[in-house]
Amino acid sequence: MSQYLIEIAFGPVQGFIASARRSRDLWAGSHMLSEIARAAGAELIAAKATMIYPLQDRVKRANDAENSNLSNVLLVQVEAANEDEVRAIVEAVKTAARKQIKTFAADAWGKWKKEQVELREDFWNRQVEDAIEAYAAWVKIPAQGEDGKTPYRTAYERLKKTFAARKNTRNFAPMFEAGNKVNGAGIPKSSFDGLRESVLPIKCKKFPAMFGLSPGEQLDALGAIKRVVGRQETFTALTRLAADSWLQTLSQADLLALCDAYKPLAELKIATHTSGNGGIYDDFPYDAGMLFPERLERAKQVVYEDERALPALENLTAKLRPILKKYGQPCPYAVLVVADGDRMGKFVDTAQEAEQHTQISAAVAKFADRVPQVARDHRGHSIFNGGEDLTVLLPLGSVVKGARALALAFETEMKDVVAKFAKEAEAQPTLRVGAAICHVLEPLGVIRTLANAAEKYAKGEAGTDAQGNALGLKLHERAGHEISVRIAFDDTAAFEHFGQWQEAYSQGTVPGRLAYDTRTIVMQCKAIGVSPEVAEAEFLRLLDRAQQRGGAEKISETIRDALKARQQILRAKIDKADPSGLFRLADELIIARWLAAKTSLDVSDLEGGQA
Numbered sequence: 001m002s003q004y005l006i007e008i009a010f011g012p013v014q015g016f017i018a019s020a021r022r023s024r025d026l027w028a029g030s031h032m033l034s035e036i037a038r039a040a041g042a043e044l045i046a047a048k049a050t051m052i053y054p055l056q057d058r059v060k061r062a063n064d065a066e067n068s069n070l071s072n073v074l075l076v077q078v079e080a081a082n083e084d085e086v087r088a089i090v091e092a093v094k095t096a097a098r099k100q101i102k103t104f105a106a107d108a109w110g111k112w113k114k115e116q117v118e119l120r121e122d123f124w125n126r127q128v129e130d131a132i133e134a135y136a137a138w139v140k141i142p143a144q145g146e147d148g149k150t151p152y153r154t155a156y157e158r159l160k161k162t163f164a165a166r167k168n169t170r171n172f173a174p175m176f177e178a179g180n181k182v183n184g185a186g187i188p189k190s191s192f193d194g195l196r197e198s199v200l201p202i203k204c205k206k207f208p209a210m211f212g213l214s215p216g217e218q219l220d221a222l223g224a225i226k227r228v229v230g231r232q233e234t235f236t237a238l239t240r241l242a243a244d245s246w247l248q249t250l251s252q253a254d255l256l257a258l259c260d261a262y263k264p265l266a267e268l269k270i271a272t273h274t275s276g277n278g279g280i281y282d283d284f285p286y287d288a289g290m291l292f293p294e295r296l297e298r299a300k301q302v303v304y305e306d307e308r309a310l311p312a313l314e315n316l317t318a319k320l321r322p323i324l325k326k327y328g329q330p331c332p333y334a335v336l337v338v339a340d341g342d343r344m345g346k347f348v349d350t351a352q353e354a355e356q357h358t359q360i361s362a363a364v365a366k367f368a369d370r371v372p373q374v375a376r377d378h379r380g381h382s383i384f385n386g387g388e389d390l391t392v393l394l395p396l397g398s399v400v401k402g403a404r405a406l407a408l409a410f411e412t413e414m415k416d417v418v419a420k421f422a423k424e425a426e427a428q429p430t431l432r433v434g435a436a437i438c439h440v441l442e443p444l445g446v447i448r449t450l451a452n453a454a455e456k457y458a459k460g461e462a463g464t465d466a467q468g469n470a471l472g473l474k475l476h477e478r479a480g481h482e483i484s485v486r487i488a489f490d491d492t493a494a495f496e497h498f499g500q501w502q503e504a505y506s507q508g509t510v511p512g513r514l515a516y517d518t519r520t521i522v523m524q525c526k527a528i529g530v531s532p533e534v535a536e537a538e539f540l541r542l543l544d545r546a547q548q549r550g551g552a553e554k555i556s557e558t559i560r561d562a563l564k565a566r567q568q569i570l571r572a573k574i575d576k577a578d579p580s581g582l583f584r585l586a587d588e589l590i591i592a593r594w595l596a597a598k599t600s601l602d603v604s605d606l607e608g609g610q611a
Helices: 013-018 023-046 056-060 083-114 121-129 151-167 221-226 238-247 252-267 293-300 309-327 344-348 354-377 396-421 444-459 492-507 514-528 532-545 557-572 582-595
Strands: 002-011 050-053 073-080 133-140 333-342 381-385 390-394 430-439 470-476 482-488
Touching: 002 023, 002 083, 002 151, 023 050, 023 056, 023 073, 023 083, 023 221, 023 381, 023 390, 023 444, 050 354, 073 083, 083 121, 083 133, 083 221, 121 221, 133 151, 238 333, 238 390, 238 396, 252 309, 293 309, 333 344, 333 396, 333 444, 344 354, 354 381, 354 390, 354 396, 390 396, 396 430, 396 470, 396 492, 396 582, 430 444, 430 582, 444 470, 444 482, 470 582, 482 492, 482 582, 492 557, 492 582, 514 532, 514 582, 532 557, 532 582, 557 582
Parallel strands: 430 470
Antiparallel strands: 002 073, 002 133, 050 073, 333 390, 333 430, 381 390, 470 482
16 A cells, blocks of 8 residues: 545636625635535545645534635545555545535525526536536655655655646536537526526526526526525625624614614515624624615616515615715725735745644644634624635725734744744745725625735735735725725834824814825926925925814824824835825825725715815
């Protein structure tokens, strides 16, 4: 008998996770991919394989479906007589994974059928059959290592090369078998994946509200499964995160009135109930989408089969009108956070034996297990926490503190294994966090792409001292503007200043237009070719004139001094495109203002406050 290393990966990640139009799609795709990996891991354990990652207890742990806790890559060590036996194990694992997706599909088919929606069975079966991509590679652990390396290390390096080659070798099966009359001609393409045909009935224009279909939206089989998979009430809608700060400003009487008016919508499945995430949203346990007037008016234009729907929406409109007049409209922005480890590849490569690999996996698992609670502590919801690769939803006000808490949790849980294995600084891992601040009406697939861009922005420039270990904030205004701020997690002073800006905007002690006037100074000075010193002098004059929101009194000396100090710090960090540091300061102020917002007026009212 010989020892073998096997690596298996499942996907496509694009199909399961990135292709999402609603927050439930993003959550469901992550959940499905995690459970496919769990089924594969269970099959490997049954074959008496030793799990290296993920750990065996995480595979066996029952998932509560609130967040997904397994990555799509598995590494194991197994004893086998020969390669044929290894191949048989791999094929059994792939079969178990496909069985899991078919279980999801059968459950979803039944739910659509129950609502009397006749899906196109021919395309459904075909798309379910090839929904999973599975890549596997294996190598035999030699009796002796090469070039002074251990046998395990030698096998691991060979495995990574073999696995990379396998992933670059794609399977191109024909879309339709020869002689098959079903060719997709005239069938609409899916709104999720333009390469796949829709499984929705062509002539049907109205669908039950529970499926959340927008007018003209088309779903392939995976998209249709995502709309109904698992315990849907445990996921938290992006709109609930966006409305969270606003809801906390309401009186108890107004909050109860809204709950009473919203409850019938959830019962009619026009809206969704939110019961998971440790109950932190129990004060208003609904998706909150209809609290935004634009969404509410759009819902009233839909023709519902249930005659109770329109009166329920009109009742909510009547109850909501005086509340919006009293408190303002909730700010329609929320944050999708994507995080990943820096230098994790180099760090994992320090392992010379399987036991060392397992110790690293255990440390990463401890961090991942802390993520849901860290998210809850900051009023957010973890969507995926399979390792150091994370996806979390957060409300505006807590994204900075939440990101710092994630970085601290990573450092804490990794500290012992880093001290043991990472002797060189370039192999020491840190966490980078990207946060995309987006409007709730943006498709989730777009928001996910923007969050990935924010994570890459947090990574910084390759080969520089400031690579990784940072928070990258990207604000995407609905008008199309993008503003970015990057702060290294070890830059305590920068976070303290940013916290001051956010608090000042929250309390109204700085005018909303201060950031924009600062930016105008920079642009005008650059246009006429004057020196950075002139721009700085104009900025100081601006601060002397600046008044608090409403123009009642001038901004405090504390804020004025902090702004001056931050400008000097940014100027010292030489940037040819911004020699005065004022443009970067303006960007910090703009994003801080957005993160302090509770109402839509907080990010749109630029009147007053300046002399």
